[in-house]
Amino acid sequence: MQIADFTLERYFARWEFAVRHVLCASDVEPVGLAELLALADDDSRRRWDSLRLGYTESLGLPALRAEIAGLCPGLTADDIIVFAGAEEGVFLCMHALIGKGDHAVVAWPAYQSLHEVARSAGGSVTLVPLDQRDWSLDVDAVAAAMRPNTKVIVVNSPHSPTGAQLAPEQLHRLVALAEQHGAFLFSDEVYRFLEHDAPPLPPAATLSPRGVSLGVMSKAFGLAGLRIGWLALRDAPLRARIASLKDYTTICNSAPSEILALAALRAKDALLARTREIVSVNLSILDGFFARNAGRFSWVRPRASSVGFPKLIGHDVDDFAARLVEREGVLILPASQFGYPGNHFRLGFGRRDMPEALGALERFAKTG
């Protein structure tokens, strides 16, 4: 396997823990262990207190799989596989779907693994660019990119880095396209439950046996450190292939993380209310920032997710980001980290230090 460096993750490896403020984080303010345990129901608390640290069931703790299935109407625990983060789910699903001579159609810009893993597995990839005016996806362009050897269409909604959300009818059309071509629709839904200004979408896996939904505890739940993600899918042969590939990566999941994820999903209303509060305060602060700085930055206001993709006006964004981090210790993520041309950058608004980080950015933009 010849796989390119994951540019964005290499950038985070360099900077994430060396700066004062990560203003491009995609996760929501991390939840503390004590805070989470205080929310745990009796059963999760009992499991936590009596936990034995042995190997766990490869497909995931049955109670956790059932809880995740509860987020996907009509699906059961059998339709769920739990992984070490969403990233393992992407890696294994792409390897299960794509081999030499196969083709993938991927909406773009995208989190790099969503196209790079397919390419490294021997597939060819057609990237379908989002429309910069509103970051919408042209489903006709996806249809035009389909080939007889297309095995998967890949979308991400809510979307990183733009904060766009597919319209429900677009999702239905994408599902139909995948079905017509005997392909799968891989739907990265890791930013689900972060819809501020757009209708939530049904998980793709609930719409068709050809739909595969990717979920995670990292974003809306504020629990990235658990490294718990999942795939929901109804196609039994594909599930079996993914399950057998998992024997070559993690084999099974972290026992403590599974119990904590179970507790968190059972306390989802409280955790999502906490998230909504952080995100809505930050979004209104961002509205003021972009109104005050209209000559320096433009943006399409995100309709979902915890990130947006504004554009810097009048300076090269890579140079700006390099000087900003050196002088203010504030990290932004230039479009180049997505291999995307131009002067956009990713800005995250899930963290509690966002107002302070934004203040530093504003000062720097005026003087730097």
Ligand SMILES: Cc1ncc(COP(=O)(O)O)c(C=O)c1O
């Ligand atoms: C669109 C998208 N998919 C998948 C992932 C991977 O999630 P995790 O790091 O929690 O495994 C990320 C992480 O930032 C992401 O932004």
